[in-house]
Amino acid sequence: MTLSRRMAVSAILLLASLLSCGTPSTPEQLHTDSVSLVIGDKSFQARFGRPATVHDDEALRVRVHLEYVLELLRQRPTEHLSPDARAARTRNLDRLEAYIRRGEFPRNDDHPDARRPTFIDSRGRICAVGYLLEQELGREAAAAIAAGFKYAFVREIDSPVLTQWAATTGLEREELEMIQPTYSVERDYGPFFSLLEQHDGRGHLSLAPGFLFDRKGDGVPVRLDLSMAFMGRYGLGPYATVSLTKLTGAPRSASALSNIDLGMVWARSVFSDAWLVLRGGLLLPTGDEDEVGSSLNATVAAKRPTQAVLFQPGALGGRVGASMLLGRAFCSSCSLRLDAGLDAYSPFYKSLQFSPRWGAGFAYSVHPFVATLEVAGARYAETPSSKSELHHTIGGSFRFIISQDDSLQPGISLSIPLEDRIKRCFLGLDLTMRY
Structure with a gap:
C-alpha cells in the first residue's frame, strides 16, 4: 500500500472515531416480561x-x-x-x-x-x-x-x-x-361456544362440519358451517355466516344452501370481567328450495336452533341479538354466557314471521382445555306449512387450545334436540381461528 493511501485510510478511521465519540448514544428502551418493572412478579x-x-x-x-x-x-x-x-x-x-x-x-x-x-x-x-x-x-x-x-x-x-x-x-x-x-394485549372475551351464536365480539374464522345421526337409517346429513367476523380496535366489525347441507349414503340425493346472514357486531366491557355484545344483521335469501332440500334443512335446523331462521326457504329479513359474557363466573376458571335475540323475516309462501331465540352456556377452562355445557332455543316453523313452535337443543363441546395466545382452537361438539323424545343427535367438529 502506498504512503498516500495509508494516510487516507488513517484519516477516515480518525474521522469515524471522532464522530462516534461525539454522537450521543440512544437510551436503551425499558422492557419487562413481568407485571411490574420494579418488583417483577x-x-x-x-x-x-x-x-x-x-x-x-x-x-x-x-x-x-x-x-x-x-x-x-x-x-x-x-x-x-x-x-x-x-x-x-x-x-x-x-x-x-x-x-x-x-x-x-x-x-x-x-x-x-x-x-x-x-x-x-x-x-x-x-x-x-x-x-x-x-x-x-x-x-x-x-x-x-x-x-x-x-x-x-x-x-x-x-x-x-x-x-x-x-x-x-x-x-x-x-x-x-x-x-x-x-x-x-386483550386476548379474549370468553370461550368459544359451539351451540350458541358464534359472533361473540371477537374476530374469528370457523369451519365446522356436523353429522346428524338418527333412527331413520336413510342416510347421514352432513352440514358445513362457515362463520367469520373481523373486529376493529373499538370492538366493532362485520360478520358473515352461511351453511351447506348434503345428504350422504342414501338412494336419493339432496343438498341445500342456507340463507346468508350478514351484519355488524359490537362488544364493550361493562365492568371488570363482563362483556356486552350486540349484533344486528340481514338475512339474504339464496333462492327457493326443492321439497327434498327444504325437508333436509328442517332436519338439520335443530343442530343450532338460534340459527334455524337461516334454513327457512327464501327468507328475507333482519335479526338482532345481545349476549352477556361473564368471565370468572362462580370460580376463576368458569365463564357464563346468556343470549337473547329476535328474527323478523318473510319466507316464501308466508307473511312476516317473528322468531325469538335465547341461549345460555357455561364453560370451564383448565389450560389447554375448555369444556362447555350449552342450551339454546327458538320459536320457528320447521316447514312452510307447519305451525311455529318452540324448539330446544342441549349440547356440549370440548376444545383444545393449541397456541399460547388462544388463537387456534380445534374442538368437538355434541348437540341433541330435545323434541321427538331425543331421536336425533349431531356430532360436530370445527377448526376455529380467533384473534
Missing part, C-alpha cells in the same frame, strides 16, 4: 407460590400486584413526612384500594411488547397511577399525559404536570413506579 409468587405464566388470568395478575404493593406501601414508615404529606399519602393509598375494588384495568391495545404500561386504553380504562392523578387533577390532565406517553413507564414520562403532581402525593417517585403495572 414477586406478588404472584408470594400469593400462589409459583411464577406467573401467560396462561394466568390477566386481571388476576394485575389485582394481585396492586394488592401486594398497597400492603407494602402502607407498612412503610412515614415519620419523616410532613403532616400534609402523610395525609396526602393516606388519601392516595385509599384511592388505590378503591381502584383495586373497582377492578377495571386497561389492556395493551397495540404495542408490540407483550407486556407494557398503558395509561389509558382505547376503551377508556385508566391505569392505577393515572387513576390517582385523575382523582386529583381531573380526566383532562390524565388524557393529556396519555396522548404523549400512553405506553411509557413512569420514569420515561417527561411531563411537568406529572412531576408537579407526584410531589404532592406523599409518595416517592420510586413508589409510583412500583404501583404502575404492565398489561398484556
Whole structure:
C-alpha cells in the first residue's frame, strides 16, 4: 500500500472515531416480561407460590400486584413526612384500594411488547397511577399525559404536570413506579361456544362440519358451517355466516344452501370481567328450495336452533341479538354466557314471521382445555306449512387450545334436540381461528 493511501485510510478511521465519540448514544428502551418493572412478579409468587405464566388470568395478575404493593406501601414508615404529606399519602393509598375494588384495568391495545404500561386504553380504562392523578387533577390532565406517553413507564414520562403532581402525593417517585403495572394485549372475551351464536365480539374464522345421526337409517346429513367476523380496535366489525347441507349414503340425493346472514357486531366491557355484545344483521335469501332440500334443512335446523331462521326457504329479513359474557363466573376458571335475540323475516309462501331465540352456556377452562355445557332455543316453523313452535337443543363441546395466545382452537361438539323424545343427535367438529 502506498504512503498516500495509508494516510487516507488513517484519516477516515480518525474521522469515524471522532464522530462516534461525539454522537450521543440512544437510551436503551425499558422492557419487562413481568407485571411490574420494579418488583417483577414477586406478588404472584408470594400469593400462589409459583411464577406467573401467560396462561394466568390477566386481571388476576394485575389485582394481585396492586394488592401486594398497597400492603407494602402502607407498612412503610412515614415519620419523616410532613403532616400534609402523610395525609396526602393516606388519601392516595385509599384511592388505590378503591381502584383495586373497582377492578377495571386497561389492556395493551397495540404495542408490540407483550407486556407494557398503558395509561389509558382505547376503551377508556385508566391505569392505577393515572387513576390517582385523575382523582386529583381531573380526566383532562390524565388524557393529556396519555396522548404523549400512553405506553411509557413512569420514569420515561417527561411531563411537568406529572412531576408537579407526584410531589404532592406523599409518595416517592420510586413508589409510583412500583404501583404502575404492565398489561398484556386483550386476548379474549370468553370461550368459544359451539351451540350458541358464534359472533361473540371477537374476530374469528370457523369451519365446522356436523353429522346428524338418527333412527331413520336413510342416510347421514352432513352440514358445513362457515362463520367469520373481523373486529376493529373499538370492538366493532362485520360478520358473515352461511351453511351447506348434503345428504350422504342414501338412494336419493339432496343438498341445500342456507340463507346468508350478514351484519355488524359490537362488544364493550361493562365492568371488570363482563362483556356486552350486540349484533344486528340481514338475512339474504339464496333462492327457493326443492321439497327434498327444504325437508333436509328442517332436519338439520335443530343442530343450532338460534340459527334455524337461516334454513327457512327464501327468507328475507333482519335479526338482532345481545349476549352477556361473564368471565370468572362462580370460580376463576368458569365463564357464563346468556343470549337473547329476535328474527323478523318473510319466507316464501308466508307473511312476516317473528322468531325469538335465547341461549345460555357455561364453560370451564383448565389450560389447554375448555369444556362447555350449552342450551339454546327458538320459536320457528320447521316447514312452510307447519305451525311455529318452540324448539330446544342441549349440547356440549370440548376444545383444545393449541397456541399460547388462544388463537387456534380445534374442538368437538355434541348437540341433541330435545323434541321427538331425543331421536336425533349431531356430532360436530370445527377448526376455529380467533384473534
